[in-house]
Amino acid sequence: MKQHKGIISLDFLFSIIPVILMLVYILGYSSYIVEKSQERIENQILFDKLVSISDYIVKYKGAEKIEYSPNFGNSKVYPNLINNLNFELENLKEEMGLEKLEIGFSKGKGNCIYRFVVYQWEIKKLYVCGA
């Protein structure tokens, strides 16, 4: 009877080892997948934020504007024609939930994207960098 129990235990042992190995592998792999997908989502969110900020700068905030005047009629905005980059970034940074935000004609810190603009009648790359 004892011998019989021993056989069952050995059989159980040999069956449980691959099950445990597979479980460990699945758990490890799933945590790796979760980590990677989370990283990818975070990068995508940051990228989308930078694209939105660059759009706001290029099309409105930094763009050449002609205010309303009786001679020229309604106020006009000229997208991609940059006349001023000296504006406050703190509010924008806080609203977008970024730790760092740099906008300029040279690369800054963090992840960067660029847009083509005209500045002083020259084609330039406007970098929007953030983290």
Place this chain on the structure above:
Amino acid sequence: MGNKKIICVWSMNIIEAMLSLLLLVSIVPAFVLIDHSIDDSVYRLKIGEDIWRVLYLKGDFTGFDKEKINSDLEEIYKLSNLCVAFEEEDVASCIPSEELIVLEKYSIVQGEVKKITMAVGNQ
């Protein structure tokens, strides 16, 4: 006792089989998920629109001066290594081998409104 052993072995086999299936099912989408890079389709579109807008601001479409367009496209190439080609008008800084953006635009060329396909890509 014999029945208990059979049930035990069978249940272990079922668990093993289920876990193997789970493993297989989890691996396939995982590779698809990991291979995915950032979706920059909107950004690429914006870059294409930027190029067109910049050329417009530089006055290149007034009279559709091909030399002026070429020189500005060269400037864009120097800045970004992006090739821009206007397919219908034989204007290009270089021919993009890998097209990133293709935009259909309209411009006045020699007094006529013409459709221009602008292709932007890497050399």
